[in-house]
Amino acid sequence: MVTYLIRRLLISIPTLFGITIIAFVALAIAPGDPLTASMDPDQLARMTVEQKAAARHALGLDEPIPVRYVVWLGDVLQGDLGYSIVNRRDVGDALSARLGPTLLLMGVAALLGIPIGIGLGLIAAVRQYSLPDYLATGFSTLFIAIPGFVVGLVLIYFLGANLKILPTSGMVTLGRGFDVLDLARHMVMPVLLLSLAMAAQVARYTRTALLEVMGSEYIVTARSKGLRSRRILWRHGFRNALIPIITVIGLILPDLVAGAVITESLFGWPGMGQLAVKAAAGRDPSLMMGVILVIAVGVLLANILTDLAYAYADPRVRLGERA
């Protein structure tokens, strides 16, 4: 187990490098740069070509790409994530300020969404082709089908602007001291949106997985031996259905760090997702690389966790073997 973990971690390092190189190069060749992206066009229009060149030079933007990458890498290995040109802040500061809110939002959404999803999937699978199944399946497919930002906007305008029962943006009410209830109120709508979307996805996977498992031959055998349905379901069926469920949870895990861009934008939630968009739109190399680094680390950790979970769920899976 330990050797497996170490090997996985070591393999992750070149992947991490690969990710950072791709991201760096992609950003470097995209048209535009942080200089032009952050200024009012009036100001830009008044700058002469020489001034713009001087500005780029001051920001270190005129070096060749490999040189800039190596410089960045060197800084990172010394713990310096660089300076965000667009925000005029230390990248490390920007990231740490954003990571917390994202983990909070996504964590709560996942804690609600995943169990609800599993529950719905269970109901749908066990009571297949009956009303609860149709309701659960209908809900989950609908939630996957409607573009999320539309639901979000409708919620904001209906519950927030018209009915005025919930706040529509930010983490807390500005100007009041910190208040947990205030924070909770601000979380209701974004968490609702996110957890329902997660629940829908998880429900579909769970239902499918359980159905497959329930139809498999050893379940049939167990039934014919006379074991009661519920017991079969829990002890034999569920454990095996766990694998695809773990898969879908594993797909959701990285989002805990990456955040949900659309939801964060709509609700003004100061999270990583929004930061990622800003970094891309602002062509801010250090900020973008910082975000990617954090997210990539999160994804790789999630992959390892998922593999460990597989091993626990199914003893047949022996770690390290590719099957």
Add this chain to the structure above:
Amino acid sequence: MSAPEVVVGRAEVPSRPHETLFRLSVRRFVRHRLAVTGLIILGIFVVLAVLAPWVAPYDPTKLDLRAIRQPPSAAHIFGTDTVGYDVFSRFVWGARTSLIVGFGAVAVSVVIGTLLGVVAGYYGGWSDQLISRVIDTLLSMPALLLVAVFVSVIGPSLQSVIIVISLLTWPQIARIVRGQYLVLRESEFITATRVIGATDRSIMLRHLLPNVLGPLSVAATFYMAMAILLEAALSFLGLGVKPPAPSWGNMVNLATNANTLQNMPWVWVPPAVAIALIVLAINFVGDGLRDAVDPRAVRRG
């Protein structure tokens, strides 16, 4: 609740594997009511999209400044939007765009994913390692960043949306294909085939590929639905198909304007409903395909 009816084994033993298996699958698909409904809905949209030039009463990119913000009327059945486009015409042409995105993105990602998945799964060894690392890397990248940077380099357009979505989905397809090949290449009938003297190429293509088609087609339908949804999400972020080119994504995106959202629902509700319908339809078709193709699926009634 009665015990589930179980299909144990297969009634027919196919003598010519492909044909009868296909017919069997079709038969099982047709029994799945939702799947058939989904197929019909999908079919309607496809017909609408194909016939767009004849169905649409106006040019979707022609605006009429004197007829802006009009609710549905005889002259404009879905009304007009804030610039004076006829919403129905854009809706119909938008169907074309969405379906092209869906089919296109899936086609590209299936081709790339299958190719690389086959190579990785069949040959194993260093080619598998290399391809798997590339897949891991791509899957680890925050999708949005890839998309944002890519689109900003080549500009937002139909082509960039298709390319970007394929970039995001081919690794998943490759994984599925690779997984199947890894398992199946060790199976007995393949060993037998090798003993007979079949070439690698013929094993890969004629013997193993058909076995992959099942899970592959199921995955393809789901990713097609995802592609259509992604186009809408990309429009929200400003990275999708841009107006004046009509797409359901940029039509729904008009709902981000508070006035349009609250006072002009005819502009964004039809494309939102259409997206939901088509995604549902594709998902049902996918469910049906899966049940039809997977021999272990539990069937009842």
Add this chain to the structure above:
Amino acid sequence: MRLRVTAVLLTAVSLTAITGPAFAQSPADTLTVTRLSDFPTCFHPICFQTGNQYMNFQLLFNSLIKVDSDESTFIPDLADSWEVSPDATTFTFKLNPDATWQDGTPVTADDVIFTAATAAQMAETYATNGTYPIADWLAVKGADAVAGTSDIPEGLVKIDDHTVQFTLAAPNAVWLRNLPDPAYMIMPKHLLEGMDATALQASDFVNGKGTIGSGPYKLTIFTPDIAVEYAANDTYFKGAPNIPKVIFKLNVVPSTAAAQLQSGELDMAIELGPGDFNVLNGVEGISAVNVPGLGVQFLQVPVTNPLVADKRIRQAIYYAFDRKTLLETVFEGAGKLLWGPPAFDLEDPALQRYDFDPDKAKELIAAAVAEGTFDATKPLRVIYYPEEPGWPEIAAALQNDLAAVGLNIQLEPSDAAGWEAKLADPTAYEISLQCCGSFYHPDRNSGAYNCVTPVGTLYANCEVDAVFKAARETGDAAEQAKDYARIATILNEDVPYNWLWFKANTNANSTAVADFEYYPNGRETFSQIEKWTLTR
């Protein structure tokens, strides 16, 4: 069964606890404001690049003089009286002796001299940062000589502790009118002296920790990307503000700004998006207005690009584009039509109005084609980014109208950064949508015309430069009028820019806010915030 009932009850109870009235509204003693845009962390003119900084500086700092909401009447600020020499070269300001910094230190002539001098010394940094221009400080006699040194320009003279005299290198009749711009706000010498440009930009002061100004509000907490919080400065020399606290909310998304006004999370929003007026107009407790603004929508045509080098093509575009109907329909008349450079007197009957005339446009194009100066087969690329309010509509209408006269238009939307990258290359586009600026005086156009190092549209006409200079330097109003009329005629003929219209701004506020006026230059609205009241 019991489990289910408990679950439902529990959910109901917690939901009630969480929702309910008075949940997230702006507190009774706080004015929560926003303006949709970015806010980089910077509280000093040396990195002053955005409209949101403009608004925040107005809370923290003071200028020598400000203008009233008519954008022309001067009101005293740090200077309570001033004299202008007849030749518009020497400006003497008498400072208000009651003015103090928020830490109690009095504001003196030393601070004024320090501010103007250091700006001239660090002019290079200001330029590379792309800040709002500091032309007024650079116009002082001897300002170019001190660049990079720590000397004081010879034109800056301290008469006594509360009197400062500026002598300019050349006469400048517009010099005074530019002073309200936050780029010229006075900085505290006792807190910032001795720092070079690098140290300054890294300092706590500039980064929002312990920033001390002389203005009506003190900076209490700056949370990047979230909000800037202020508390009233009770010793403000113009009288303590009525509203105890102000919060400038950052990161507000255009699509939910109206919702936040309706829910009470915002008390005021400046420069909202299109359509927000319709949403908020008539809503109880909210007042929404369209204020005629000083920003302009216009088209930039790179005159060095061979395809559009012939001015007849530029004129044809102007004739072919029915901007009047577009303004009246899509933008609901929120704006003032233009046919020449903004802020100029355009009533001169000799000026061409460029009213919608597709036939004239076709004539001009045909003439250009006949002479071989225009290749009608090549597409004209229009660059813009759709996130800018109004631009998708303008682009769509432009394409329609120009296609109707036979011009092949290719729309090239990108994102903001991509658009600005293309702007840098005159061969990368033929038409660009442009916006805004603050045209309160014809001279505000002069920055776009430089025949030595062309900028913007790259139009280079040394006569225009010379006449702008002459207009600035003459003290005679009649002379100035003639000069500007001359410029208007030239530019109206050559149309390097197609000016569409002055934009109106949609601003909205809760009816609890009173005793204030919106400025045409929206960002300047906080100029007299100490007089505002908030009654809930």
